[in-house]
Amino acid sequence: MTTAAPAESASPLTPAAPRAAVAVHQGLAMSAVRLHGGVLGGWQERNAAATIPHCIGQLEESGVLDNFRRVLGNSEADYRGFVFADSDLYKVIEAVGWEIARSGTTEFDAWLDEVIALVARVQEPDGYVMTWIQGVHPGKRFAELEWTHEMYVAGHLIQAAIALDRAAGRADLLELARAFADLLERTFGPEGTDGICGHPQIETALIELYRHTGERRYLDLATRMINLRGTGLLKRGGLGARYFQDHEPVRNATDAAGHAVRQLYLNAGVTDLYLETGEQALAEAMDAQWRSTHERKMYISGAFGSRHRDEAFGSDYELPPDRAYAETCATIADTHWAWRMLLAFGPGPYAETIEREIHNALRASVDASGTRFFYSNPLQMRPDRTTEVNAPKERTSWYECACCPPNIARVIAQLSAYLATSTEDTLWLHVYAAADIDLPGHLGSGVVRVRTDYPRSGRVQVSLDGGAPPGADLALRIPSWSRRTTFDGEEVTAGDDGYLHLPLGVGGVLELDMSPRWTAAHPRVDAVRGCLAAERGPVVYCLEQADLPEGIDVDDVIVDASHAPQVSGDGDLAPMRVTANHRPARPGLYRPASESGADGDASVQAGLIPFGHWGNRGAGAMRVWLPVDAPPEPS
Structure with a gap:
């Protein structure tokens, strides 16, 4: 049995620093864990040199900062972005905070001075600051909690402020964040209105604010919001209560449901609450949620969400590779949740899950330059796939709904916290x-x-x-x-x-044994029956059109899994070779089962690359799950 570390050993210089003695494990200070080169160290350096500056530039180009200026009358531009666009700024500030913790840089100080002063000027005397309401719908504060994301935005403001204060001892943004949190406490606390946010995230932010300040009322407010979820407070609309995780009280909700990012952020907050209270009912609910999410609804890449319509979890084993929504923010939310589960319960599947997410879904979400991003991360890209909103054929520099790029910046900046x-x-x-x-x-x-x-x-x-x-x-x-x-x-x-x-x-x-291996999905994952995926260590591989001879399509390649994949090089890509055949299909959708439907086989050299690196050579077809001719040999 693992013995817990003393609660006072938890360092404040971490994204999650439980105060109570409930935690089985304690995180280390980010300044105490210094990456040196390699895959993750190189990624952090690129994040600091390219991704964070790119995000700062995009805050100007996308109109996020102009949204603040127009509230002050200093911009004539229309409001731009989604209602929660303010959170893009706060995520970038948080990324800068963790980068200061990592490297001690002062390069962003002038920018921080400017944007924090801008937020301070926009903030109203009672603490409210939310440019969509102030600049577009004044007088409608907290009137449509299911859609306006006011508490979600406040949550990201709080997390950014905590990061800056922990990393640099800079309390100016923290004063603004606490003023907004105090307004929420007055409005929705025990003496106030019953209310929850349509997009969970405020819960974990409030609990971290309690940890940072020692003010119990922030923990009490988060507890109240978690207790109110599932009581039908939100207007359901066409997507229904499950979309908002408002269909069932948290302690009874054992199945991951609805919008994937919202469910996973909620779970992180609930686990944070368990870490401060030790309430067994919360632990049991989170264990059930973990099994639902990771044993029946997680893609092999560490991605979540199989439905485009509502960015949602599907049914158990509903994991289509080509139609995977697999939002980047969902993987990030799960990384945060998995870390808190590790702190709460110690050894288990949590660290291996984090590792899978980092080296696959997260790595695929940003290109080699650090400046182009995927919002949706499918595991198969058909040759004729067309670009959809938030699901383009290739990475783009920004999105109208830009939640993912700054989220990537902040999680990579804090990578050393998870080692x-x-x-x-x-x-x-x-x-x-x-x-x-x-x-x-x-x-x-x-x-x-x-x-x-x-x-x-x-x-x-x-x-x-x-x-x-x-x-x-x-x-x-x-x-x-x-x-x-x-x-x-x-x-x-x-x-x-x-x-x-x-x-x-x-x-x-x-x-560690890094022998390449074939991996099969659970037989109930109908979308990939008859297919296998190639893995090596924690890395999932894929077949990309760029690695096939001209005239051979990805979807016509059949691998012979009786031969194990072979590593054919070294370096970051560590390419693999597999034995395969080219089997072009005859025209026509359907035919008698007695006909093969193919025009004969021709051997082909198929090279696989890590899924995290696909798409760096332009748009093209790709697939992780490969049709097989022969089963793999027994290991």
């Missing part, structure tokens, strides 16, 4: 990346050095530069896919918790 945790006697490594990790005080002094190019290879070297007290342990996660794992050349197996436990001062080399 490691501590308990009373153990430092736990969950996500492997080249990094230096300062030991928390109760585990001694010094730095754990992790050197690896994972997931390009499975070699992870760990060492301690410093001293650790007797009995202190290092826990190294052994992924479920590693069929043979060694430490310093000796074969090892994970304990019941999925980790290899060693004395903290013992250095050595962990070797």
Whole structure:
């Protein structure tokens, strides 16, 4: 049984810092976990150098900042963007905050001065600030909570303010955020109106504000909102109560339903509430939600949401690859939730889920330049696929509904927060990346050095530069896919918790089995019957049109799965080769079953690339799930 670390060991310099002793694990300060090159370190550097500046530029070009200016009478432009466009600014500010925590940069200080001053001028004396209402519908405050996203916007303002204060000791935005939170508490607190936001997110923000300030009333307000959800407060409209997760009280809602991002943000908030109260009914509800979401409704890439119409979860096992909505924000929301589940309950499927999401769905959501993005992340792109709103054929520099690009910027800026945790006697490594990790005080002094190019290879070297007290342990996660794992050349197996436990001062080399493998979906996933996906380590691969000879279409390639995929190179792409045939189909949709429907086979060299890298060579067809001719050989 894992022993919890003392609550006071939680560092405030993290995105989630529980105050109560409920947490089984405690996060480390972001400043204590420093990425050094490799896949994740390189991504953080690109995020700082390209993605964050790009987002700052787009806030001007898209009209987000003009929306604030027009409230002051300083812009004649019409309001632009969705009703919640203010949140784009707050997410970018949060990204800057975590980048300051990571690197100590001062490069964004002048910009922060400008935009925080702008928000302060727009904020009304009672704390309200929301440019859609103030500039377009004055007098309609909190009148349509199901659609106006006022509390959602407030939540992102709060999270941005906390990030800045934790990272830079800068309290100016925090004062504005607290004023808005205080207005919400006066309006919707115990003596106020019953009300919840149509888009959950305020709950986790209020709980983090309680953690940051110690003001219990913020926790009480979040509790009240969670308790009111599912009581029918929201006007349902054509999408119904399930769309808003307002169909059933939180403690009774065991099935992930409705808009995927909203459900996952709500779950993060509910788990935050459990981390402060220890209420068993919340833990049981979150366990059921986890199983629903991750055992029956998650794409192999770590994406969520199978329906375009309402950006929603479908039924169990309804996971069409070509029509996957798989919104980037849903994966980000799930990463936040999975991290809180790990803090709450310790070892389990949570770290492996985070790793899958980072290296697949999240990696695919932004291009190699860091400046073009996917909103929707399908697992198959047909040759004749047309661009749809928020589901284009190729990445774009921004969206009218621009929730995803700044969300990517903030989650990549905080990536180091998800690598490691501590308990009373153990430092736990969950996500492997080249990094230096300062030991928390109760585990001694010094730095754990992790050197690896994972997931390009499975070699992870760990060492301690410093001293650790007797009995202190290092826990190294052994992924479920590693069929043979060694430490310093000796074969090892994970304990019941999925980790290899060693004395903290013992250095050595962990070797994970990175053999390519075929993966089958649950037989109830009808959309991919007769197909397999290729994986290597935590990385899902795909077949892209750019890697096929001229005249051969992706959809006419049939792989022979009796031959395992073979790695044919190294580097970030780590391409694979698979044995395959080109089987062009005859014209006509339907024919007698006795006819093959094909004009004969021709062998083809099919090269696969990591799904996270697809689409960097222009628009074209792609698929993750590949039709097979022969089943894979028994492993």
